[in-house]
Amino acid sequence: xxxxxxxxxxxxxxxxxxxxxxxxxxxxxxxxxxxxxxxxxxxxxxxxxxxxxxxxxxxxxxxxxxxxxxxxxxxxxxxxxxxxxxxxxxxxxxxxxxxxxxxxxxxxxxxxxxxxxxxxxxxxxxxxxxxxxxxxxxxxxxxxxxxxxxxxxxxxxxxxxxxxxxxxxxxxxxxxxxxxxxxxxxxxxxxxxxxxxxxxxxxxxxxxxxxxxxxxxxxxxxxxxxxxxxxxxxxxxxxxxxxxxxxxxxxxxxxxxxxxxxxxxxxxxxxxxxxxxxxxxxxxxxxxxxxxxxxxxxxxxxxxxxxxxxxxxxxxxxxxxxxxxxxxxxxxxxxxxxxxxxxxxxxxxxxxxxxxxxx
Amino acid sequence: xxxxxxxxxxxxxxxxxxxxxxxxxxxxxxxxxxxxxxxxxxxxxxxxxxxxxxxxxxxxxxxxxxxxxx
Numbered sequence: 285x286x287x288x289x290x291x292x293x294x295x296x297x298x299x300x301x302x303x304x305x306x307x308x309x310x311x312x313x314x315x316x317x318x319x320x321x322x323x324x325x326x327x328x329x330x331x332x333x334x335x336x337x338x339x340x341x342x343x344x345x346x347x348x349x350x351x352x353x354x355x356x357x358x359x360x361x362x363x364x365x366x367x368x369x370x371x372x373x374x375x376x377x378x379x380x381x382x383x384x385x386x387x388x389x390x391x392x393x394x395x396x397x398x399x400x401x402x403x404x405x406x407x408x409x410x411x412x413x414x415x416x417x418x419x420x421x422x423x424x425x426x427x428x429x430x431x432x433x434x435x436x437x438x439x440x441x442x443x444x445x446x447x448x449x450x451x452x453x454x455x456x457x458x459x460x461x462x463x464x465x466x467x468x469x470x471x472x473x474x475x476x477x478x479x480x481x482x483x484x485x486x487x488x489x490x491x492x493x494x495x496x497x498x499x500x501x502x503x504x505x506x507x508x509x510x511x512x513x514x515x516x517x518x519x520x521x522x523x524x525x526x527x528x529x530x531x532x533x534x535x536x537x538x539x540x541x542x543x544x545x546x547x548x549x550x551x552x553x554x555x556x557x558x559x560x561x562x563x564x565x566x567x568x569x570x571x572x573x574x575x576x577x578x579x580x581x582x583x584x585x586x587x588x589x590x591x592x593x594x595x596x597x598x599x600x601x602x603x604x605x606x607x608x609x610x611x612x613x614x615x616x617x618x619x620x621x622x623x624x625x626x627x628x629x630x631x632x633x634x635x636x637x638x639x640x641x642x643x
Numbered sequence: 644x645x646x647x648x649x650x651x652x653x654x655x656x657x658x659x660x661x662x663x664x665x666x667x668x669x670x671x672x673x674x675x676x677x678x679x680x681x682x683x684x685x686x687x688x689x690x691x692x693x694x695x696x697x698x699x700x701x702x703x704x705x706x707x708x709x710x711x712x713x
Contacts, residue, residue, distance in 0.1 A: 291702075314660060314705035398660050398705070458662075458703060 287464050292427045292456045293318035293360075295463050296386055297326065299434040300358050302466050304474040305384070306332035307357040309346035311339060311365060314398040315454040316388035319360040340365045344372030344385075351376065351383040352499045354478045354485035356438050360386040362454075363404050364395055366412075373447055374413030375501040378512070380484075382441035384434065386450040388457035391597075391625035399625025400454025402545060405602035408451045409574040418520040421449045421574040425549040427461035429571075435466045442477065444519055445484070451573060453597070455546040455627060520575075529577035530569040533559065537566030539640055540584055542607045543595040544570045547628050551595045554633035565637055573603070581610035591616045591640050595633055599623035648696030649712040650688045656708035657685035663700035663709060669693040672700060 290298070297319050300308070308327060310320040320336060327334040333350070337343030344359050351357040361369055366387045376383050387408065391401030408421050420440055424430035430452055437448040469477075481487065489496035503509040532552055534540065541551045548569035555565045568580045592611055594604040599621045608617060620636035622628050650671070657679060663686055664672050673689040686708075688694065701709040 312705075314662075317705045398662075 287462055289460055289462050290427065291318055291460045292430055292452065292458060293388065294322045295427050295431045295465075296360070296434045296450065296452070296457075297322035298465060299431040300356075300384065300438070301326055301330060301332070302468045303356065303435045303438040304469040304477055305356045305358045305438065306330070306474065307347065307350035307355045308332070308359065309335040309337050309343040309350075309357075310359050310361065311337050311343045313340075313362045313365040315390060315400070315457045316360050316362045316365075316386065318457070319386065319388070340368035341371060344369035345375075347383050347385075348372050348376050348379075348381060351381045352379070352486050354481040354487045356382075356384075356442075356474070356477065358384045358386075360388065362387065362398075363389045363392075363401075363407075366404065366407070370407075370413035373419075374415055374417060376447045377413070377417035377419065377516070378415060378501040379499050380445040380516075381499065382438075382445050382447070384437045384441050384448050384450070386434070386452060389451065389453045391623060397625035398454070400458075400546065400597065400627055401623055401625055402453055402547060402597040402603070403623065404451065405573070405596070405598060406605075408449055409576070409606070412447075412449070417446075417516060418574065419447050419449050420444070420523060420572060421451050423451045423545040423571065423573045424456055425545055425569065427456060427459065428463045430456055431463050431465060442481070446516075446519065451545070453546055454625075523572075523575040526572070527575040527577035527579065528571035529580040530567070530571060531580055531583060532567035532569065533564075534566040534568070534583060536564050536588070537584070538564040538588055538590050539566075539593055539637055540589055540591075541565060541567045541593045541595055541633070541637075542603070543567065544573050544603060547595045547597055550628045550630055551633050554630045554637070557630070558634060558637055563637060563641065573606075576606045576610065578610040581607075586614040589615045590643075591618050593617075593633075593636055593640065594619045595621075595628060595636070597622055597626070597628050647713065648691070648694045650691070650694065650700065651710045651712070652686055652688070653708045653710075654679045654685040654687075655681070656706045657683055658706060659683040659685060660705060661686075662703045662705065666699050666703045668697065668699065669695060
């Protein structure tokens with residue numbers, strides 16, 4: 285294991301390379317430009333392919349194609365670019381094609397702002413495209429976590445034959461931190477992974493027309509389409525037991541902060557300061573925001589809790605809706621929000637906690 | 644002591660996003676005095692005496708518009 289100082293975007297790209305990703309297609313957009321930039325330099329060194337598409341739509345469909353041929357493939361973008369890619373992502377989900385993509389999200393609808401935000405929560409977890417498909421969505425709070433998640437995302441994608449999303453934001457993407465990079469997969473391992481996809485991928489039928497693979501992003505026969513949807517629904521259901529979460533100082537908590545990604549990291553540092561003042565505050569941080577770790581909200585002693593404080597970089601609040609579903613009206617839910625590219629401040633979180641105590 | 648650093652901004656590439664201004668630890672860069680052909684108020688160094696040549700502006704620039712020479 286080597287420890288290096290890397291920018292979040294570059295670390296995500298290197299983690300993908302080490303996981304065996306050998307095809308990347310993308311299109312530039314701030315704040316994720318360093319992902320394609322890194323791949324452009326790195327892919328030729330390892331015999332992989334980098335393509336800068338003529339648009340986001342082109343890039344995601346190139347990934348759809350490469351992944352259909354069994355290659356571990358990835359794309360990335362930021363909020364408006366992900367919206368453009370939603371068509372290809374939906375096609376991958378419908379055709380059950382494993383691919384990984386990262387959303388280094390920014391602030392607002394439309395072109396938004398290019399600074400960090402968490403405005404794509406609903407898009408990421410509820411409707412990333414047409415047709416009601418779902419994906420595992422990982423929300424890193426550190427560059428190290430972004431590396432680990434990206435590395436594992438390819439395994440989850442291959443296991444499920446489904447897209448996997450790394451939902452980061454402009455802070456994780458552009459900041460530099462020391463990271464330990466995972467092992468580089470050897471070419472034999474990568475070849476074995478590709479070989480394991482022979483049953484469905486278009487790897488070459490050797491003129492055996494009867495057994496050739498078909499990639500179908502839909503079915504004309506309604507019975508077939510319903511069956512495909514039922515199989516997908518069973519897959520989505522199977523994830524629920526694997527929802528990942530970090531529970532921080534919950535045992536005696538009087539106020540529980542619910543937050544994900546960079547907001548949760550900022551909230552945790554606020555909690556450390558508040559604890560020194562004797563305020564009993566804890567944090568629930570979903571690591572997978574889909575499936576949502578509802579079970580963590582069962583570990584709270586509601587007799588003790590004054591309120592849940594939802595901290596997120598989104599106005600209007602989005603993540604709070606999943607929190608509400610998990611809390612089931614057992615205590616009040618307050619919010620501490622910022623948006624538009626403004627980064628959550630520790631002081632704002634501390635102030636929000638204080639005002640709950642004053643109530 | 645002043646380092647002999649030099650910052651060159653390719654003004655036509657700059658979209659005035661302000662990342663370099665925000666990330667420069669010494670407040671060397673500013674935008675707003677001139678406009679490029681696309682209508683963006685491009686960034687320029689305004690306080691070169693403070694520049695340490697750390698290249699943070701060039702690293703963070705999403706459009707590769709900044710070069711730093713030492």
